[in-house]
Amino acid sequence: MKNxxxxxxFWVVGTLMIFTVSCERDVEGLTAPDNSKDPxxxxxxxxxxxxxxxxxxxxPAAFQVDTKDTYNNSASVMKFEVPDANDARGxxxxxxxxxxxxxxxxxxxxxxxxxxxxxxVSIDLVGFGLDLGANKYTTSVSGVKVNTNWKxxxxxxxxxxxxxxxxxxxxxxxxxxxGNGYTFWIDEVKFENLGTVVHLKHAIMHGLSETKxxxxxxxxxVTGLKASxxxxxxxxxxxxxxxxxxxxxxxxxxxxxxxxxxxxxxxGAGTATITAKVGGxxxxxxxxxxxxxLTPKPTTPAPVPNRAAADxxxxxxxxxxxxxxxxxxTRWQFSTAEEFFDKVQxxxxxxxxxxxxxxxxxxxxxxxxxxxxxxxxxxxxPDPVTSxxxxxxxxxxxxxxxxxxGGDDTSHELTFRAPxxxxxxxxxxxVPLTAFTGLTRRSNLAQMVLSGEYPNVYIDxxxxxxxxxxxxxxxxxxxxxxxxxxPPANVIxxxxxxxxxxxxxDFNPNWGQATKVSEISIQNNKALRYDGLNYQGxxxxxxxxxxxxxxxxxxxxxxxxxxxxxxxxxPGPVETPFTLTVPTSGWNSVDIPLTAFAPVKLDNVFQxxxxxxxxxxxxxxxxxx
Amino acid sequence: MISKNIFxxxxxxxxxxxxxxxxxxxxxxxxxxxxxxxxxxxxxxxxTAPDPTKWTYDLGQGQDGWGxxxxxxxxxxxxxxxxxxxxxxxxxxxxxxxxGANFSSARLKTQGLFAQKYGRFEASIxxxxxxxxxxxxxxxxxxxxxxxxxxxxxxxxxxxxxxxxSTIIGTLHGPGYSGGNPVNRYYSxxxxxxxxxxxxxxxxxxxxxIDFFVNDYLYGTITSKDVxxxxxxxxxxxxxxxxxxxxxxxxxxxxxxxxxxSMTVDYVRVYQxxx
Numbered sequence: 001m002k003n004x005x006x007x008x009x010f011w012v013v014g015t016l017m018i019f020t021v022s023c024e025r026d027v028e029g030l031t032a033p034d035n036s037k038d039p040x041x042x043x044x045x046x047x048x049x050x051x052x053x054x055x056x057x058x059x060p061a062a063f064q065v066d067t068k069d070t071y072n073n074s075a076s077v078m079k080f081e082v083p084d085a086n087d088a089r090g091x092x093x094x095x096x097x098x099x100x101x102x103x104x105x106x107x108x109x110x111x112x113x114x115x116x117x118x119x120x121v122s123i124d125l126v127g128f129g130l131d132l133g134a135n136k137y138t139t140s141v142s143g144v145k146v147n148t149n150w151k152x153x154x155x156x157x158x159x160x161x162x163x164x165x166x167x168x169x170x171x172x173x174x175x176x177x178x179g180n181g182y183t184f185w186i187d188e189v190k191f192e193n194l195g196t197v198v199h200l201k202h203a204i205m206h207g208l209s210e211t212k213x214x215x216x217x218x219x220x221x222v223t224g225l226k227a228s229x230x231x232x233x234x235x236x237x238x239x240x241x242x243x244x245x246x247x248x249x250x251x252x253x254x255x256x257x258x259x260x261x262x263x264x265x266x267x268g269a270g271t272a273t274i275t276a277k278v279g280g281x282x283x284x285x286x287x288x289x290x291x292x293x294l295t296p297k298p299t300t301p302a303p304v305p306n307r308a309a310a311d312x313x314x315x316x317x318x319x320x321x322x323x324x325x326x327x328x329x330t331r332w333q334f335s336t337a338e339e340f341f342d343k344v345q346x347x348x349x350x351x352x353x354x355x356x357x358x359x360x361x362x363x364x365x366x367x368x369x370x371x372x373x374x375x376x377x378x379x380x381x382p383d384p385v386t387s388x389x390x391x392x393x394x395x396x397x398x399x400x401x402x403x404x405x406g407g408d409d410t411s412h413e414l415t416f417r418a419p420x421x422x423x424x425x426x427x428x429x430x431v432p433l434t435a436f437t438g439l440t441r442r443s444n445l446a447q448m449v450l451s452g453e454y455p456n457v458y459i460d461x462x463x464x465x466x467x468x469x470x471x472x473x474x475x476x477x478x479x480x481x482x483x484x485x486x487p488p489a490n491v492i493x494x495x496x497x498x499x500x501x502x503x504x505x506d507f508n509p510n511w512g513q514a515t516k517v518s519e520i521s522i523q524n525n526k527a528l529r530y531d532g533l534n535y536q537g538x539x540x541x542x543x544x545x546x547x548x549x550x551x552x553x554x555x556x557x558x559x560x561x562x563x564x565x566x567x568x569x570x571p572g573p574v575e576t577p578f579t580l581t582v583p584t585s586g587w588n589s590v591d592i593p594l595t596a597f598a599p600v601k602l603d604n605v606f607q608x609x610x611x612x613x614x615x616x617x618x619x620x621x622x623x624x625x
Numbered sequence: 626m627i628s629k630n631i632f633x634x635x636x637x638x639x640x641x642x643x644x645x646x647x648x649x650x651x652x653x654x655x656x657x658x659x660x661x662x663x664x665x666x667x668x669x670x671x672x673t674a675p676d677p678t679k680w681t682y683d684l685g686q687g688q689d690g691w692g693x694x695x696x697x698x699x700x701x702x703x704x705x706x707x708x709x710x711x712x713x714x715x716x717x718x719x720x721x722x723x724x725g726a727n728f729s730s731a732r733l734k735t736q737g738l739f740a741q742k743y744g745r746f747e748a749s750i751x752x753x754x755x756x757x758x759x760x761x762x763x764x765x766x767x768x769x770x771x772x773x774x775x776x777x778x779x780x781x782x783x784x785x786x787x788x789x790x791s792t793i794i795g796t797l798h799g800p801g802y803s804g805g806n807p808v809n810r811y812y813s814x815x816x817x818x819x820x821x822x823x824x825x826x827x828x829x830x831x832x833x834x835i836d837f838f839v840n841d842y843l844y845g846t847i848t849s850k851d852v853x854x855x856x857x858x859x860x861x862x863x864x865x866x867x868x869x870x871x872x873x874x875x876x877x878x879x880x881x882x883x884x885x886x887s888m889t890v891d892y893v894r895v896y897q898x899x900x
Contacts, residue, residue: 195821234754
């Protein structure tokens with residue numbers, strides 16, 4: 001089975017390969033009283049003026065006129081030989097029967113034919129309206145079930161009145177069934193006016209009322225175009241008509257306009273309903289455009305960087321001279337991202353819309369960031385933040401060959417979540433390059449990929465810099481964490497030099513973790529150090545009742561962690577995480593309301609756990625009022 | 626469509642068969658004169674119920690699906706039966722579960738309100754369609770309350786299988802010829818369907834004979850000699866209008882049966898012969 005896009009690509013190629021149309025005839029809007037009303041396409045051979053073209057990439061000889069196995073013992077039949085999958089002669093069977101002169105089909109309501117096959121199959125696509133030209137009024141049925149008995153098939157005309165100069169009489173496209181080729185036969189192809197084919201109906205959006213949220217400038221397509229008529233057996237036959245049969249209209253053109261192809265352009269804020277008519281009759285279904293107007297954008301510029309220009313390699317910032325970037329959107333396959341170069345208070349920013357992922361390349365001038373220590377990017381999103389949603393930054397180095405591939409490429413992706421990411425604020429992501437642990441070289445940086453679950457993102461100040469500390473920033477705290485000032489009566493301490501802590505607590509129980517735990521001393525004040533963190537538990541000497549207390553207080557310090565969560569645990573285990581903002585610039589003190597750990601039993605907590613990555617320092621782990 | 630104001634109806638001797646046939650197909654029928662004895666033109670406000678002095682209802686799922694294994698439950702909700710405000714009655718079959726049945730519909734009758742022996746019974750109807758849809762305009766003898774079916778007699782003026790929307794059936798059920806073995810007459814349109822427009826379905830019923838008409842074309846006659854059992858059509862009969870869904874006669878509705886399905890009735894008129 002092929003998809004239609006693929007088929008259509010072949011079709012265009014095939015047109016060029018097989019036919020050159022010497023004169024184009026514009027039939028738009030013309031009434032054609034002189035056009036032939038010949039209803040016959042193939043009865044006992046080609047009807048007058050009928051031509052055939054095989055689709056490009058198809059087996060060109062798939063269609064033959066045969067005199068054996070005809071329907072009703074007529075003189076001849078159309079025989080279609082579907083090739084096996086991977087047949088060197090062609091990948092499938094497909095082609096169009098068309099005329100050079102348009103025919104007037106307006107007095108017919110259905111295209112009928114008889115068909116049978118050498119086995120029970122489902123033919124991918126059968127229809128009419130492909131004319132090797134504009135293909136304006138195409139109508140098709142997909143998945144036509146055919147078996148070994150002759151049966152009559154009906155393709156209702158979506159609006160006969162418009163078919164006054166039609167050249168596309170019949171077409172088909174069919175690939176092997178589960179890899180196997182076979183043969184089918186079609187006979188008595190003709191347009192008819194049947195009183196037994198009635199109740200012609202039309203629909204857009206599959207007959208449903210669908211609401212789409214969109215913003216000014218966005219284009220939304222009316223889809224689900226359908227027509228159906230009830231066949232002599234009481235069953236509806238649905239067809240897929242082209243947009244040309246439909247006349248689209250908008251309830252409010254100040255909010256959304258719609259063109260003849262059913263493409264809706266959002267113009268302003270509000271709600272507009274797109275509906276359609278065929279032949280003056282309403283089509284079922286509607287596309288309701290809910291436009292919030294323009295997407296919110298930052299009202300203030302991102303914080304102006306203050307690094308010395310000599311310490312910076314900038315890709316995008318008004319504060320520095322930027323290095324050349326090939327593109328801010330490589331438009332890789334499956335990327336839905338659109339980029340816009342925007343300004344806020346004269347500060348240049350880049351907007352990404354519909355961001356799933358976007359490639360950014362500086363391949364022509366790869367960046368040598370070996371002397372740099374940090375990566376910086378400012379991002380702003382109007383999208384609601386949840387703890388599950390991510391914003392990711394991938395850096396790629398092309399290695400010594402300075403080219404994609406070759407086995408020497410290295411890369412690493414960092415993931416950022418709430419609370420690092422916030423909505424409606426400039427978020428400065430400033431991370432040591434050592435945090436990109438998989439990026440083992442950085443002398444030929446060539447690509448950056450931004451991705452995640454925030455479809456609307458503005459970015460600014462994308463640069464590498466060298467921090468004042470030399471080849472790398474500080475990797476460990478040089479000062480003690482702020483000394484807690486809570487009255488001892490209000491504190492149950494787990495780890496702190498300022499209080500008497502719960503005795504016999506095990507700071508490195510064997511839970512199978514990879515983390516290396518050590519106790520260090522900074523200015524004679526002890527701190528916990530986690531290296532190579534994946535997760536790390538702490539087993540209290542005795543279970544604690546902290547239900548009378550309000551907060552879990554914690555001081556932490558990390559230069560390179562990109563993910564950090566702390567869990568409070570009661571037996572069960574019942575455990576609940578809390579996400580900590582990382583990396584830190586200096587010590588971060590947090591007071592986490594104990595209610596954030598529900599449903600952990602606060603009258604019986606006995607463990608804590610830290611999950612994440614990087615090197616992390618902890619101090620003053622205590623419960624307080 | 627026939628004007629609704631004709632209460633005296635003189636049928637012409639010659640009635641053309643004007644459905645996809647040649648111009649010289651015509652019938653010569655004896656002249657008869659009718660006078661109107663009962664009618665409902667279904668004038669009334671949109672969405673309201675039909676005249677309760679003329680129609681009553683069968684409700685629910687009946688015994689064994691009204692004896693036919695039908696799937697629907699009958700209601701008198703406006704969703705299933707109402708006037709359209711344009712002089713028509715609309716009976717609608719829905720595939721929305723209701724009261725334990727997967728389908729709902731309506732069945733109207735004149736039982737206890739009107740019945741007549743002999744005469745002309747006619748209705749202008751646009752039928753519903755689709756596999757498993759079974760519309761009917763039919764009659765039962767008043768005596769059904771004492772004499773059981775089929776002994777009481779049943780006259781089906783119009784029946785149609787939704788999967789054969791071009792074919793109508795006129796039928797008599799009586800003792801020894803009922804259920805799957807009745808006496809019936811068929812009529813099919815060559816290039817048309819009974820659901821694409823209104824057609825007038827009628828019987829003309831006299832002591833020994835029932836004639837079946839569509840648009841005044843006589844397509845079938847059943848006389849007392851044609852039935853293999855007793856001729857029981859000599860008591861007053863009342864009328865019924867309904868859509869059944871599924872059942873022995875029509876088979877199952879399928880997922881391809883379009884829903885909702887409506888039977889639209891422009892009028893029902895009953896005449897007695899004038900001499």
